[in-house]
Amino acid sequence: SQTIHQWPATLVQPVGSPLSLECTVEGTSNPNLYWYRQAAGRGLQLLFYSVGIGQISSEVPQNLSASRPQDRQFILSSKKLLLSDSGFYLCAWAKGGARIRNTEAFFGQGTRLTVV
Amino acid sequence: KNEVEQSPQNLTAQEGEFITINCSYSVGISALHWLQQHPGGGIVSLFMLSSGKKKHGRLIATINIQEKHSSLHITASHPRDSAVYICAVSNTGNQFYFGTGTSLTVIP
Numbered sequence: 307s308q309t310i311h312q313w314p315a316t317l318v319q320p321v322g323s324p325l326s327l328e329c330t331v332e333g334t335s336n337p338n339l340y341w342y343r344q345a346a347g348r349g350l351q352l353l354f355y356s357v358g359i360g361q362i363s364s365e366v367p368q369n370l371s372a373s374r375p376q377d378r379q380f381i382l383s384s385k386k387l388l389l390s391d392s393g394f395y396l397c398a399w400a401k402g403g404a405r406i407r408n409t410e411a412f413f414g415q416g417t418r419l420t421v422v
Numbered sequence: 423k424n425e426v427e428q429s430p431q432n433l434t435a436q437e438g439e440f441i442t443i444n445c446s447y448s449v450g451i452s453a454l455h456w457l458q459q460h461p462g463g464g465i466v467s468l469f470m471l472s473s474g475k476k477k478h479g480r481l482i483a484t485i486n487i488q489e490k491h492s493s494l495h496i497t498a499s500h501p502r503d504s505a506v507y508i509c510a511v512s513n514t515g516n517q518f519y520f521g522t523g524t525s526l527t528v529i530p
Binding site: 398 | 508510522
């Protein structure tokens with residue numbers, strides 16, 4: 307069966323410090339991978355998605371970047387955190403491939419980031 | 423305007439009540455998803471549907487493609503159903519759009 311791991315679960319970082327959140331998927335290959343942010347009282351906002359190694363699409367301009375060094379590894383990073391980067395970050399995967407339709411999305415447990 | 427709109431935003435019900443959460447969308451979709459997010463933050467997929475109706479235990483999801491509308495029903499609600507319920511749609515490119523969620527509290 308497929309599983310998704312995301313860590314850490316909580317993180318408190320000072321303004322200006324770097325960030326690295328990691329997400330790995332097991333039990334599937336060539337997944338579509340997603341990073342979402344959920345700000346307090348708001349819905350999920352897509353930050354980045356990737357359809358393959360080294361292929362990253364950004365949905366909104368921001369202080370964050372993403373990388374996919376391996377097929378089932380997705381990393382969310384920042385060189386210098388801002389207060390506004392605080393929020394709940396979720397990694398998700400869905401079956402990839404141009405001919406794949408109607409697939410479910412599977413979510414990690416999330417990382418609650420507080421920038422102080 | 424968001425691609426996916428949910429109502430109500432907040433819902434409080436007495437245990438045993440029948441609950442309905444509504445979702446409307448404005449984009450072309452391949453599938454509609456109902457997700458459940460518990461207080462700890464983890465999200466679980468409840469349903470994925472592209473037509474008709476699906477049932478799982480006390481949960482029922484329906485979709486009307488022509489009206490671009492879906493409903494999630496919970497029969498005989500229980501306090502453990504308390505969570506945020508999120509409607510999402512996905513397109514043929516497997517891109518997802520999410521509603522802002524409905525926060526449900528079921529009181530014993």
